[in-house]
Amino acid sequence: MLPAQLLEWNRTEADYPRSSTIAELFAAQAARTPDVAAVIAQGRTLTYRELDESSNRLARRLQSLGVKPETLVGVAMGRSETLVVSLLGILKAGGAYVPLDLTYPPDRLSLVIEDSQMPVLLTTAASRARLPLAAAGLTILDAEDARFESESADAVVSSAMPENIAYVIYTSGSTGKPKGVMVENRNVVNFFTGMDRAIGCEPGVWLAVTSVSFDISVLELLWTLARGFTVVVHGDEGSATIADEIARHRVTHLQMTPSLARMLTLDPRAYAALGSLKQMLLGGEAVPAALIHHLRQVFKGDLHNMYGPTETTIWSTTHRIEDVETSVSIGKPIANTQIYMLDSDFTPVEVGEIGELFIGGDGVARGYWRRPELTAERFILIPTLGPGRIYRTGDLARFLPDGNIDFLGRADYQIKLRGHRIEPGEIESLLERCSGVRQAVVILREDREGDQRLVAYLVAEAMDSAAPLRAAAGAKLPDFMVPSAFVFLNELPLTGNGKIDRKALLKLPPPNLAFAAASHGGEPSSETERVVARAWQQALGIPSVGLNDNFFDLGAHSLTVAEAHAKLEEALGREIALLDLFQFTTVSALAAHLDAQSGGAQAASQLSERAARRRMARQRETKVP
Numbered sequence: 001m002l003p004a005q006l007l008e009w010n011r012t013e014a015d016y017p018r019s020s021t022i023a024e025l026f027a028a029q030a031a032r033t034p035d036v037a038a039v040i041a042q043g044r045t046l047t048y049r050e051l052d053e054s055s056n057r058l059a060r061r062l063q064s065l066g067v068k069p070e071t072l073v074g075v076a077m078g079r080s081e082t083l084v085v086s087l088l089g090i091l092k093a094g095g096a097y098v099p100l101d102l103t104y105p106p107d108r109l110s111l112v113i114e115d116s117q118m119p120v121l122l123t124t125a126a127s128r129a130r131l132p133l134a135a136a137g138l139t140i141l142d143a144e145d146a147r148f149e150s151e152s153a154d155a156v157v158s159s160a161m162p163e164n165i166a167y168v169i170y171t172s173g174s175t176g177k178p179k180g181v182m183v184e185n186r187n188v189v190n191f192f193t194g195m196d197r198a199i200g201c202e203p204g205v206w207l208a209v210t211s212v213s214f215d216i217s218v219l220e221l222l223w224t225l226a227r228g229f230t231v232v233v234h235g236d237e238g239s240a241t242i243a244d245e246i247a248r249h250r251v252t253h254l255q256m257t258p259s260l261a262r263m264l265t266l267d268p269r270a271y272a273a274l275g276s277l278k279q280m281l282l283g284g285e286a287v288p289a290a291l292i293h294h295l296r297q298v299f300k301g302d303l304h305n306m307y308g309p310t311e312t313t314i315w316s317t318t319h320r321i322e323d324v325e326t327s328v329s330i331g332k333p334i335a336n337t338q339i340y341m342l343d344s345d346f347t348p349v350e351v352g353e354i355g356e357l358f359i360g361g362d363g364v365a366r367g368y369w370r371r372p373e374l375t376a377e378r379f380i381l382i383p384t385l386g387p388g389r390i391y392r393t394g395d396l397a398r399f400l401p402d403g404n405i406d407f408l409g410r411a412d413y414q415i416k417l418r419g420h421r422i423e424p425g426e427i428e429s430l431l432e433r434c435s436g437v438r439q440a441v442v443i444l445r446e447d448r449e450g451d452q453r454l455v456a457y458l459v460a461e462a463m464d465s466a467a468p469l470r471a472a473a474g475a476k477l478p479d480f481m482v483p484s485a486f487v488f489l490n491e492l493p494l495t496g497n498g499k500i501d502r503k504a505l506l507k508l509p510p511p512n513l514a515f516a517a518a519s520h521g522g523e524p525s526s527e528t529e530r531v532v533a534r535a536w537q538q539a540l541g542i543p544s545v546g547l548n549d550n551f552f553d554l555g556a557h558s559l560t561v562a563e564a565h566a567k568l569e570e571a572l573g574r575e576i577a578l579l580d581l582f583q584f585t586t587v588s589a590l591a592a593h594l595d596a597q598s599g600g601a602q603a604a605s606q607l608s609e610r611a612a613r614r615r616m617a618r619q620r621e622t623k624v625p
Helices: 004-009 022-032 048-064 081-093 106-116 146-150 185-199 217-223 242-249 258-265 268-276 289-295 372-378 424-432 467-476 502-506 511-517 527-540 558-572 578-583 587-598 601-622
Strands: 037-041 044-047 072-076 096-099 120-123 139-142 165-171 179-184 205-208 230-233 253-256 279-283 302-307 317-321 337-342 355-361 379-381 389-399 405-410 415-417 420-422 437-448 451-460 485-488
Touching (some): 004 389, 022 048, 022 081, 022 185, 037 048, 044 081, 048 081, 072 081, 081 120, 081 217, 106 179, 106 467, 165 185, 179 185, 185 217, 185 302, 205 217, 205 242, 217 230, 230 242, 242 268, 258 268, 258 289, 258 558, 372 389, 415 437, 415 451, 420 424, 424 437, 424 451, 424 467, 437 502, 527 558, 527 587, 558 587, 578 587
Parallel strands (some): 072 096, 072 120, 096 165, 205 230, 205 253, 253 279, 279 302
Antiparallel strands (some): 165 179, 302 317, 337 355, 355 389, 379 389, 389 405, 415 420, 437 451
16 A cells, blocks of 8 residues: 555646647647748748648658558657658657667668668658668658659558657667667656646747757657747757847747756856746756856746656656755656655655656657567556556666655766766776777766766776777767776776675765866967966866876867867957867867967957956946946
């Protein structure tokens, strides 16, 4: 018998259109608001009527190729209106989409293509060259093919049912093999109702910034379009900034990971732009209280903390943050969702006690694609909790006296980094296959608040550099899974029972201090070199940088690149291409490139001086008389 409090907190019953699919909900909305702008991307706008008709044409073409319920269709293309048409076209045809992130290494993409056994892949001419397309029997379809215009734009008849798969998203796997999570239409339709109750469904303008390979994009691209929003698709690198798009399109809603939010607070223009939003959603990783404090300086709208694994359909709990909190709760379950804290015997723990978090209800996905044993291990039946399957998250949490949930981290070694769920074992097994490496352990370190990094600790034969290991990881893994630092040890610390002591690794000095002590190439001498070195030191939190130190060997990752980029632009008083920081990875190389662009070191010095004068002027203007 469950405690009365737990029964009350899990009483989340809500009606939702159980007989409907995602495609049907979108088509109904398009019929209600045909002339409203549905999608804006790269300067192009599609109304709901145009989006509906374009996706109908594509759906007919897909059906002619044999796409039907339970057929997986790959999607690999840049962020544009064509991406949204493609997702809807697949769903209208009755199939399920499998997103392929073009920033991932070819080997990773090949694995997903082969494991999913997708018979059809939607791409574009611009994206096709970046894809490994060796799979036998794979039909490649250009989603921008003008010949689709000959297809009828009338509504498509599909035999898809709510129990059919809507999408399969691949997440990191502990055995070194990513696993595909099968999410059904009914799961998503229930989620839509959950979001209606949690954040309201009054239409606005939503800026979609998330990769389609990350499941929170479903909220940005599909819930919005089933509710009458205008969706602005944030473009690929090099397009308009988030600040520009918020201002230009009068954006009302924005969802992002805490890591992205932290990055935006470092950019004065983006930070200021957040103040015009009405709703902001944070999720994908723990939210530091310090971040809430920063955001609340400019943002006064509704701020939500969201939690949920891919296996239970995007978000499972939500919390409206009323004020700056010392610890940010993940809130309470959404519609038709149950949350349990269980001990090792699958018995509920008392309120306030720590247990493993389990999730039940209509959001629980079907399981893992072609992985029945793993599905049985993670999606389990516990008769004392009810007849349905519940998902074992591996997270630790506790109920607070008011029914809110306090999230406390992982029960195993799985890592959440910048919104991505990472199995360290996948990275470790790859590193241990590298020549000379005997043991590898990967952990998450946060030596500065909000600056989380993957660090690999290795026992290996003598190596002059970690470059070969970084290259091997970069060739096989997405960039967020490549360790920021590689530390070589004579042996790994062990616990009393002979297991690797990961807690002891966390007590070792931050790896950047070791890098900084062995800087290469002497001290910066020109003004531009000093500006670059200072920006790197501030972004990385290290005391010194040598002329020939590699930015990424020092521990840089995507967020520190963005921070260094913002500091460089401020110091030099001009715009700098973000790509330059990836191409010119030493102080000397980047400084030489910047000098060549600006007409020499003297010009850079003058720009730096002018920037300093502007900062002083701003400070004088903001002083209270």
